[in-house]
Amino acid sequence: MIKFGMKFKWYEKKIANLVLTLLAFSILMPSLSSAGGFEVYKTCFVDLPGWQKGKVEGMSMNYAGMNMVSANTQYTKGEKELQVSFTSGAFPGMTQPNLEGDFEMETSEGSVKMKTIKGKTVTIAHDKQEDASTVSIILKQPGGEKDPNGAMLNFVGTKMKPDEVLKMAEKFDWNCFEKKVNGQ
Numbered sequence: 001m002i003k004f005g006m007k008f009k010w011y012e013k014k015i016a017n018l019v020l021t022l023l024a025f026s027i028l029m030p031s032l033s034s035a036g037g038f039e040v041y042k043t044c045f046v047d048l049p050g051w052q053k054g055k056v057e058g059m060s061m062n063y064a065g066m067n068m069v070s071a072n073t074q075y076t077k078g079e080k081e082l083q084v085s086f087t088s089g090a091f092p093g094m095t096q097p098n099l100e101g102d103f104e105m106e107t108s109e110g111s112v113k114m115k116t117i118k119g120k121t122v123t124i125a126h127d128k129q130e131d132a133s134t135v136s137i138i139l140k141q142p143g144g145e146k147d148p149n150g151a152m153l154n155f156v157g158t159k160m161k162p163d164e165v166l167k168m169a170e171k172f173d174w175n176c177f178e179k180k181v182n183g184q
Helices: 010-028 038-044 162-169 174-181
Strands: 057-063 066-077 080-090 103-106 110-117 120-127 132-140 149-158
Touching: 038 057, 038 066, 038 174, 080 174, 110 162, 120 162, 132 162, 132 174, 149 162, 149 174
Parallel strands: none
Antiparallel strands: 057 066, 066 080, 080 149, 103 110, 110 120, 120 132, 132 149
């Protein structure tokens, strides 16, 4: 979920542009398998002790063999807010050589790190001025023409440091989402 009016730093714009590009391509490129409706993912959005969980909402699109599913909700605790979103579908351009390995960059305005956690590529970004952090997890890399579907899980924390958002992300069973993408 993107908040309008929010100021983005250059690295956040690049990440946002990547996600928006992937979403746009997922609509334009045909998918060879269906991930099911967004309702099947509702059980993957866990209750977090001490946090108020919002309603899980989403979208399922299937048009002429093109499939995309997204599901999201929001958690609040005092001034802190955690937006959790899941997206699956065809993501051309999301290839392993471009999204693997450790990477780290820090400026006076924020930081971006990419590393492998639980066998998944995880990107962690922090805007120091806004005190907002984003953790993005590639749950499933697209496998080319045979299986162009990919899946991504995003956590956006307001008034939260990167380690805190990552800790919250680790409270979710990432495999729950991945299994449902694979129809299990």
